[in-house]
Amino acid sequence: MKRTLIVLMAATMATSCNQPGETGVSETSVAAAVESFREVMLHPDQAVFEELLDESLTYGHSNGLIENQKTCIASMVSGKFKFTSLEFSTQTVDVVGNTAIVRHELFGHTHDAGKEPGIAKLKVLMVWVQNEGKLRLVARQAVKI
Numbered sequence: 001m002k003r004t005l006i007v008l009m010a011a012t013m014a015t016s017c018n019q020p021g022e023t024g025v026s027e028t029s030v031a032a033a034v035e036s037f038r039e040v041m042l043h044p045d046q047a048v049f050e051e052l053l054d055e056s057l058t059y060g061h062s063n064g065l066i067e068n069q070k071t072c073i074a075s076m077v078s079g080k081f082k083f084t085s086l087e088f089s090t091q092t093v094d095v096v097g098n099t100a101i102v103r104h105e106l107f108g109h110t111h112d113a114g115k116e117p118g119i120a121k122l123k124v125l126m127v128w129v130q131n132e133g134k135l136r137l138v139a140r141q142a143v144k145i
Helices: 002-014 027-042 046-052 069-078
Strands: 053-060 083-096 099-110 118-131 134-144
Touching: 027 046, 027 083, 027 099, 027 118, 027 134, 046 053, 046 069, 046 134, 053 069
Parallel strands: 053 134
Antiparallel strands: 083 099, 099 118, 118 134
């Protein structure tokens, strides 16, 4: 419960980190949203996922699987896809109006349901959009390194 509150607080901060009077998205708010997403991938919580993932989400895995918001959340919460450690590096954020394009490298240890523990090394592209004051992930695509 404590982690859920921390992640929700970070997600809330991610949607309100713009400078006073600024109408677009800030790199700071995007970085906070990405960090909230990383945390919830490690400690899955349906309510937090629902706050961060847009209803129109298209989530591309490195194996070619494409999920929508509902299936992505179910996969993470059920343990179908499970990270036991997760690091993002070499992150870049490009902001255009209310949209942010994020690229980073992902390194993580996995233990997906029904599989042996493994390692994920990916390059990831994310698209975040701010709508009604909230940053939400609308697209994500990963490729294996």
